[in-house]
Amino acid sequence: MTTKSPAPPLRVEPFDYEARPVRVVFGPGRITEVPAEADRLGLHRIMVIADSRAPGAAVLLEALGHRISLRWHEIAQHVPIELAERAVEAAAANDVDGLISLGGGSATGLAKAIALDTGLPILAVPTTYAGSELTPVYGMTGAHRKRTGTDERVRPAVVVYDPELTFGLPPEVTGPSAFNAMAHCFAALWSPRRDPLTSALAVDAVRSATESLPVLMGDPSNVAARSGLQYAAFLAGTALGRTGTGLQHKICHELGGRLGLSHADTHAVVLPHIVALNAPAGADWAPRLHPFLGPDPAVGLWELARGSGLPTDLASLGASSRTLREVAEEVAGTPNPVPVDTPALEAVLRRAMNGEAPR
Numbered sequence: 001m002t003t004k005s006p007a008p009p010l011r012v013e014p015f016d017y018e019a020r021p022v023r024v025v026f027g028p029g030r031i032t033e034v035p036a037e038a039d040r041l042g043l044h045r046i047m048v049i050a051d052s053r054a055p056g057a058a059v060l061l062e063a064l065g066h067r068i069s070l071r072w073h074e075i076a077q078h079v080p081i082e083l084a085e086r087a088v089e090a091a092a093a094n095d096v097d098g099l100i101s102l103g104g105g106s107a108t109g110l111a112k113a114i115a116l117d118t119g120l121p122i123l124a125v126p127t128t129y130a131g132s133e134l135t136p137v138y139g140m141t142g143a144h145r146k147r148t149g150t151d152e153r154v155r156p157a158v159v160v161y162d163p164e165l166t167f168g169l170p171p172e173v174t175g176p177s178a179f180n181a182m183a184h185c186f187a188a189l190w191s192p193r194r195d196p197l198t199s200a201l202a203v204d205a206v207r208s209a210t211e212s213l214p215v216l217m218g219d220p221s222n223v224a225a226r227s228g229l230q231y232a233a234f235l236a237g238t239a240l241g242r243t244g245t246g247l248q249h250k251i252c253h254e255l256g257g258r259l260g261l262s263h264a265d266t267h268a269v270v271l272p273h274i275v276a277l278n279a280p281a282g283a284d285w286a287p288r289l290h291p292f293l294g295p296d297p298a299v300g301l302w303e304l305a306r307g308s309g310l311p312t313d314l315a316s317l318g319a320s321s322r323t324l325r326e327v328a329e330e331v332a333g334t335p336n337p338v339p340v341d342t343p344a345l346e347a348v349l350r351r352a353m354n355g356e357a358p359r
């Protein structure tokens with residue numbers, strides 16, 4: 001591991017600040033408070049979208065009792081459009097007045113797709129570190145292309161975080177999902193829409209994620225580390241929900257939509273390389289991360305990924321050279337602190353493809 005050093009004093013630039021209302025309930029065991037939160041929202045005919053691999057569904061369904069109008073268990077990454085359409089039809093047929101999602105970003109994403117069409121309020125119970133529950137961003141996939149957008153109708157009204165629900169999250173989901181959260185942090189740190197609060201949230205999220213992840217790799221049920229990683233996801237999602245996404249996320253959406261790759265795995269592989277690309281423009285953010293990631297944050301991330309047993313090459317995820325070229329052509333114009341043309345971006349993606357160190 002590279003040597004870590006203290007951060008220099010923070011320089012505060014002029015900024016605009018605006019926050020959107022969301023109620024967040026955080027703590028072990030607090031899934032029991034979901035019925036009271038549903039009552040607070042005035043929900044009587046709820047559609048529960050529950051990932052059956054995540055714990056808590058049975059408890060939640062029993063606790064909600066008569067408030068439930070429809071149970072939905074079919075969930076898929078990147079939200080296929082035909083799945084979203086069927087879920088919207090079912091919500092209308094059952095006259096539901098609100099949505100409760102329990103699961104990772106895929107369960108939240110389906111609730112968002114329904115809310116986009118219907119305007120129904122969402123109460124989210126996240127069980128990974130994707131952070132979707134705090135953003136107005138949605139995504140849907142059809143004909144191997146992912147469409148993303150931003151709409152306040154999809155931002156959940158209430159989020160209930162219960163770290164106990166993540167105790168059984170397997171290491172191959174925990175590690176990449178932590179990197180998905182850290183990808184939000186970097187997007188927020190270098191966004192033109194950043195402000196001192198989004199940057200502070202992002203820095204503390206990286207601190208908490210980099211402290212918690214190594215603990216969880218050896219002790220998956222460590223309560224403090226599970227809480228620390230979910231806290232990081234909360235901060236990271238809040239920051240991303242204010243600043244929006246950029247090149248890193250666009251690359252992952254293009255790869256995920258075309259190839260059906262695991263979203264979090266793709267973020268984990270690509271992130272160190274995009275951090276390296278943007279390092280020359282990192283005077284404002286890189287020194288703040290030195291205490292947690294060492295003097296070169298890109299290398300620090302790459303070493304953390306390797307040390308945690310995460311995938312570090314796109315080839316093993318199923319990407320091909322042809323796809324890399326298509327993705328580079330598609331996303332090269334995306335605004336980024338260090339502008340990048342198609343050949344340069346293809347070279348970056350090729351390094352990610354081969355599992356090379358970021359540079």
Ligand SMILES: NC(=O)c1ccc[n+]([C@@H]2O[C@H](COP(=O)([O-])OP(=O)(O)OC[C@H]3O[C@@H](n4cnc5c(N)ncnc54)[C@H](O)[C@@H]3O)[C@@H](O)[C@H]2O)c1
Nearest residue numbers: 053054077078104105106127128130132135137169263264
């Ligand atoms: N809109 C946004 O702001 C945003 C942000 C991040 C991710 N996303 C989207 O979310 C999706 C990915 O979310 P994800 O990475 O959380 O994956 P996911 O929701 O598909 O979950 C990953 C796997 O873990 C399982 N799982 C979830 N919680 C579990 C638990 N507690 N215990 C055991 N198994 C559990 C799931 O069944 C699945 O097999 C993608 O479609 C991505 O685009 C959206």
Ligand SMILES: O=C(O)CCC(=O)CC(=O)O
Nearest residue numbers: 109137138139148249252
């Ligand atoms: O909801 C989506 O599918 C698009 C937004 C998203 O996935 C954010 C991310 O890349 O983590």
